[in-house]
Amino acid sequence: DAGVTQSPTHLIKTRGQQVTLRCSPKSGHDTVSWYQQALGQGPQFIFQYYEEEERQRGNFPDRFSGHQFPNYSSELNVNALLLGDSALYLCASSFRAGADTQYFGPGTRLTVL
Amino acid sequence: GEDVEQSLFLSVREGDSSVINCTYTDSSSTYLYWYKQEPGAGLQLLTYIFSNMDMKQDQRLTVLLNKKDKHLSLRIADTQTGDSAIYFCALWGDNQGGKLIFGQGTELSVKP
Numbered sequence: 043d044a045g046v047t048q049s050p051t052h053l054i055k056t057r058g059q060q061v062t063l064r065c066s067p068k069s070g071h072d073t074v075s076w077y078q079q080a081l082g083q084g085p086q087f088i089f090q091y092y093e094e095e096e097r098q099r100g101n102f103p104d105r106f107s108g109h110q111f112p113n114y115s116s117e118l119n120v121n122a123l124l125l126g127d128s129a130l131y132l133c134a135s136s137f138r139a140g141a142d143t144q145y146f147g148p149g150t151r152l153t154v155l
Numbered sequence: 156g157e158d159v160e161q162s163l164f165l166s167v168r169e170g171d172s173s174v175i176n177c178t179y180t181d182s183s184s185t186y187l188y189w190y191k192q193e194p195g196a197g198l199q200l201l202t203y204i205f206s207n208m209d210m211k212q213d214q215r216l217t218v219l220l221n222k223k224d225k226h227l228s229l230r231i232a233d234t235q236t237g238d239s240a241i242y243f244c245a246l247w248g249d250n251q252g253g254k255l256i257f258g259q260g261t262e263l264s265v266k267p
Contacts, residue, residue, distance in 0.1 A: 046197075075253060084159075084243055084257030085198070098252040132197055139253050141186060146198040 044069060046135050046147035054153045055123050063118040063150045067135030074116035075144060076108060079130040091116050092139040120152075128154045157181040159246060161258035168266055173234045175261045177227040177244035184248040187220060188255065189229045192241045201229070201242075231263075239265045 047066045055061050067074055073092045077085035087100035091110035110116045114135075120127055130151050134144035158180045167173045175189075185206050190198040204211045204218045204227075211218045217230040227244055241262050245255040 048197075073253070075255075077255075082259075084245075084259045085255075086257075087254035090253035092253075098254060100254060134198075134255075136253075141247060143186075143188070143200065143203065144255060145200060146190070148197040151195075 046133055046145055048131075048133050048147040048150050050150060051148070052151045052153075054155065056155050057123055057125060059123050059154075060119065060121045061123060061152060063120075063131050063133075063152070064115065065118070065133030065135075065147060066115045067133075068145050071135035071137050071145070072114050073136045073139045073142070074110060074114065075134045075136070076116070076118045077132040077134065078102070079132055079149070081129070085132055088118070090139060097139055123154045125154050128152060157184075157246065157248075157251065157256045159244060159256055159258040161242075161244060161261045163259065164262050164264070166264045166266065167234050169234060169236055171234055173231040173238070173263055173265075175229045175231075175242050175244075175263065177229075177258050179225050179227070179244075179246055179256075181246065181248060181250060181256075182222065182225060183250050184246040186247045187218075187227050188245040188247070189216075189218065190243045190245060192243065192260070194240075198243065234263075234265050236265045236267060239263055 075090040076088040079085040089099045130149045136142040188203040189201040241260040
């Protein structure tokens with residue numbers, strides 16, 4: 043049973059560029075949440091997707107957007123990259139949004155130069 | 156908003172018990188989680204406790220919840236060098252919708 047998978051593992055971009063990160067949820071899960079983890083900090087919630095819609099959003103600007111596909115996989119897009127966007131981006135999957143336990147993927151390390 | 160605090164560092168000797176503490180402000184938290192993160196890796200779910208419980212034991216792990224003091228702890232018995240990692244407490248409640256609120260993490264160092 044495959045767990046949560048994310049791609050790519052690492053990514054290097056320059057300021058102003060755009061990036062797309064991908065996540066496939068754990069088998070049987072239909073909800074994907076995205077978190078940003080800056081160095082030395084705990085993860086911060088970006089948004090959650092369920093039934094192909096953004097259900098909840100954290101305190102992140104509109105430069106951060108996402109999408110969920112019919113197979114429950116998800117993408118995180120970040121436009122106009124800033125140096126401060128450098129972080130580990132974590133995807134978590136769960137079942138039916140809300141209280142179900144969230145299982146995390148290995149993350150994508152984004153470096154913005 | 157919700158505030159979750161953890162001490163940043165803990166150092167123990169191999170074979171000793173480790174106790175990692177977490178305090179929070181929102182008493183409506185329903186599920187309280189402990190995750191482990193090894194260097195360069197994602198988060199591994201260790202255990203969780205429901206808010207109507209005081210204690211949960213799972214092999215070497217014991218979780219204690221004091222709702223009155225809004226205090227959560229994780230005890231690791233017979234700590235091994237492989238337990239060296241960063242440990243995060245995370246809270247979920249009806250007030251938070253789908254999101255988990257994390258502490259800043261406690262770095263556990265286990266010395267042989």
